[in-house]
Amino acid sequence: MTAERLVVIGGDAAGMSAASQARRLKSPDELSITAFERGHFTSYSACGIPYWVGGDVERRDELIARTPEEHRARDIDLRMRTEVTEIDVAGQRVRSLDRASGERAWTGFDKLVIATGARPVRPSLPGMDAPGVHGVQTLDDGQALLDSLDRAGAREPGMIRTEGPEVRRAVVVGAGYIGVEMAEAMLKRGLAVTVLNRGEQPMATLDPDMGRLVHDAMDALGITTVNRAEVTAIRTGPDGRVSAVETADSSYPADVVVLGIGVEPETALARAVGLPVGPHGGLLTDLSMRVAGHDNIWAGGDCVEVLDLVAGRTRHIALGTHANKHGQIIGSNVAGGYGTFPGVVGTAVSKVCDLEIARTGLREKDARAVGLRFVTATIESTGRAGYYPGARPMTVKMLAEYRTGRLLGVQIVGRDGAAKRVDVAAVALTAGMTVERMTSLDLGYAPPFSPVWDPVLVAARKAVTAVREAGTA
Amino acid sequence: MTAERLVVIGGDAAGMSAASQARRLKSPDELSITAFERGHFTSYSACGIPYWVGGDVERRDELIARTPEEHRARDIDLRMRTEVTEIDVAGQRVRSLDRASGERAWTGFDKLVIATGARPVRPSLPGMDAPGVHGVQTLDDGQALLDSLDRAGAREPGMIRTEGPEVRRAVVVGAGYIGVEMAEAMLKRGLAVTVLNRGEQPMATLDPDMGRLVHDAMDALGITTVNRAEVTAIRTGPDGRVSAVETADSSYPADVVVLGIGVEPETALARAVGLPVGPHGGLLTDLSMRVAGHDNIWAGGDCVEVLDLVAGRTRHIALGTHANKHGQIIGSNVAGGYGTFPGVVGTAVSKVCDLEIARTGLREKDARAVGLRFVTATIESTGRAGYYPGARPMTVKMLAEYRTGRLLGVQIVGRDGAAKRVDVAAVALTAGMTVERMTSLDLGYAPPFSPVWDPVLVAARKAVTAVREAGTA
DSSP, X not given: OOXXXXXXXXXXXXXXXXXXXXXXXXXXXXXXXXXXXXXXXXXXXXXXXXHHHTTSSOOGGGGBSSOHHHHHHTTOEEEETEEEEEEETTTTEEEEEETTTOXXXXXXXXXXXXXXXXXXXXXXOTTTTSTTEEOOSSHHHHHHHHHHHHHTTOOSTTOSOSSSTTOOEEEEEOOSHHHHHHHHHHHHTTOEEEEEOSSSSSOTTSOHHHHHHHHHHHHHTTOEEESSOOEEEEEEOTTSSEEEEEXXXXXXXXXXXXXXXXXXXXXXXXXXXXXXXXXXXXXXXXXXXXXXXXXXXXXXXXXXXXXXXXXXXXXXXXXXXXXXXXXXHHHHHHTTOOOOOOOBOOOEEEEETTEEEEEXXXXXXXXXXXXXXXXXXXXXXXXXXXXXXXXXXXXXXXXXXXXXXXXXXXXXXXXXXXXXXXXXXXXXXXXXXXXXXXXXXXXXXXXXXXXXSOHHHHHHHHHHHHHHHHHHO | OOOEEEEEEOOSHHHHHHHHHHHHHSOTTTEEEEXXXXXXXXXXXXXXXXHHHTTSSOOGGGGBSSOHHHHHHTTOEEEETEEEEEEETTTTEEEEEETTTOOEEEEEOSEEEEOOOEEEOOOOOTTTTSTTEEOOSSHHHHHHHHHHHHHTTOOSTTOSOSSSTTOOEEEEEOOSHHHHHHHHHHHHTTOEEEEEOSSSSSOTTSOHHHHHHHHHHHHHHTOEEESSOOEXXXXXXXXXXXXXXXXXXXXXXXXXXXXXXXXXEOOHHHXXXXXXXXXXXXXXXXXXXXXXXXXXXXXXXXXXXXXXXXXXXXXXXXXXXXXXXXXXXXXXXXXXXXXXXXXXXXXXXXXXXXXXXEEEEOOHHHHHHTTOOEEEEEEEEESSOTTSTXXXXXXXXXXXXXXTOBEEEEEEEESSSOGGGHHHHHXXXXXXXXXXXXXXXXXXXXXXXXXXXXXXXXXXXXXXXXXXXXXXX
């Protein structure tokens, strides 16, 4: 028997999860696995980079779940620093370039997994490539940023004064998850931090009324957030390094600039051979994560679009937890097992210092965009019984469909257990529950963990009233 | 128009929630509300008593959500220290006894709410009524215990050494929620704590393998737990106060004894007039919380049985969160609104110091008792990404139905966000999800809040395998 040949393009979460799961199910005699990774690292947590840069995580290698050597020890032929430059779909082979040796080679496959990830959006503005301007997408990026902080004398947390002549300044461009997490990291390194945000409020993944709460909390933490700020140029100083970030109205001095303006699917390879991409630029797959129209090609992770179960259409969401699930499912399917990815409800959690931020389902504008009519309810409560020490305020906003009362989305901003409360709504969305049914959910109650009415239930009760009143209006 | 007359028996969570909700919907001209409470307090958090006794909550009154005066200000005719001694169902009236004046009176009703709560199980053993032996059901109980601690010189947290001649000893009888919470409280007051547990492991609401983890953690906290210990007598000293607790095998010196051996529905009044009670001694109601067979009598809170949606039969669960929901629903229904209580899935959370304990759905023995065949999966993970500071271990046990893979129950023991994770399973149980569907749930992920696979999802993945293997065995 000749072994089937599996080729994996991309050595991070989705690709290596797929390879590992396939290896669990099939021996090397049954399935050969070759994986190509153009970077220096495999299976690392990009989501952990802000915490490494901020000093919560001490060493880079803690972010690496599995090294190339560990993968090789499990009979995965992993080619590091080797980029796939071409896919030959009909010929069932990929062409690769070994970046160290410059050598090019073709490798044949029976089954192919595309897990090429995402690349940071990097607007082509003057000075964008100046030293001191950093993305935070890869471990290499993180290391470069830390080196830059070294140079700015800000390597040790708290070393730098944020007032007076020695102040060092970080400008973070973008106020989404990466932006606010990097703002925290820069603050922890002792820099004065300004966040330049193109939108109306930070955290555009929330409705503006909830984003406003994040803005206020960032203010209170000493982070300056400038909204409606469109960057026009990066200025450099006499040493060629970044010195300021310019917007239409103003100029913000900067010793270091961090770009947190999102990512887009890395699908150049796949598009070059006509594989189907969706409206957000991600590959389109079926429920088994097979590329639409191709029986022997799968794709997963940050390079695909996923079905939004609430909106009923695809979205692009770059998130390690989805990538790992995709990899797991793809690995099962390529190895003759079975798994499907039904879709997402759009859950995301984050924090800035002790402020927790969470969302799931649709924002107001998402609901409008897909033709849903809805009501909203916003409540304030606490994460513990009000009398229990450490009870802190939390705001919950809930969207429910007009008439049916079906839950459409939840946003939470607060402290003290706020973020993971969104999981209750994520499961309720998945199950298609109404807010009325939610009011009687049997959630865990004890004074250290929740008020007698959990904040999510308080929001559901208010949403029930809103649905009823809208129906009779 | 004459106002309808609503009478409420019992002035805590269920009764006063019902009265308050009814008052929200109906003016005094439309509905008169008379409520009888035999104790000194209304609308207080019995669940908060351990934290008040332990010193986390400073003042008793912080546990009172609404005082008698506040209720009266909202046009509720609240009779404190007044016990209802008889219900005349046919005559639509209740007889009451004013404990202060000794006066007896009849009060007519058009609609009646029974919210008589639960009473602590207090075995009739020699010495059980000795000074220094305390239940912790009411605020009066809590005050008496604090007075007892005063007498033992243990009123200020940490005052008492737990070694040497001055050691003061607390024996807690029972190792359920109240038992372990009171063990923490006694520890915080500086006493040496022994927990006498009749069962195989503490926390009989968990399977013994999970209870074992609680036992080990209590050991590590310095709490001595004695399993399979049946109390036979309470011994008293020369001053008449408690001096030791006796079991069949041994004797445990005690300066104070706390009883945490559970509660049973307080339904003497209702049973005296033939209202229907279930196998656990609680009143039986329909979905609108109306007493079965009686159009104008409702019941809720600790005195009723609730439908267990997973087991398909009734249970008795004394928990403030259910009582509040019942009250809310009853209040709506008596005032011409609409609400139903579909049932529970059996969620409960608790903690001993930093150890969090949670459960929902069925234990192994519950599943067996109702004829369900199942598989189990137990995993260990952490509440945050492994590399994130403060990541602590958490054990998750999951039960899934044989063949169908439907989720049947989850138990969690751990630290750092362990307890409220059970809510995900509570919603999944409510929705009747399979463990396979759960593996792709879109739960919140970021390194400070979860590993890339949430522990609940890791357990679900293992349960999927267990279901498959059981099916082919």
